[in-house]
Amino acid sequence: MRVGITRHRGLPEDIEEKARALLAEQVERFDAADLVGISRIADGPDAWWAEAVLKVGGRLEGVVSFWDRKPSCSFGGTADVVAYAERMRAPCTVVWEGGER
Known part of the structure; x- marks a missing residue:
């Protein structure tokens, strides 16, 4: 099932633990063998959702990013999302004028 x-974004730090627990509860409702998580993998709940899906043995949809390969201007920018997707082993394609990476 694709979920x-x-x-x-920008949630207060003091709710992270509770938010992660709530997301984990939701993920556990699905059969991990069929679970495909869909997330932009931005900072906060997007990344926490992706982590929870992978933790139970689910997998992630791939990421296509339109990125100039420059560092992010702020936390959670495109460079951060691409790096995170690669660390999580989610399929990741970067598209820019110079072609795909």
Whole structure:
């Protein structure tokens, strides 16, 4: 089953532990063998959702990023998302004027 997340960035740090627990509870409702998580993998709940899906043995949809390969201007920018997707072993394609990476 493909399950996505819609989230809010910039959440207060003091709710991270509770939010991660709530996301883990939701992930555990699905059969891990069939679970495909869909996430932009931005900072906060998007990344926490992706981690929870992988932790139970699910997998992630691939990421296609339109990125100029420059560092992020702020935390959670495209460079951070691409690096995180690669660390999580999610299929990741970077598209830019110079072609795919």
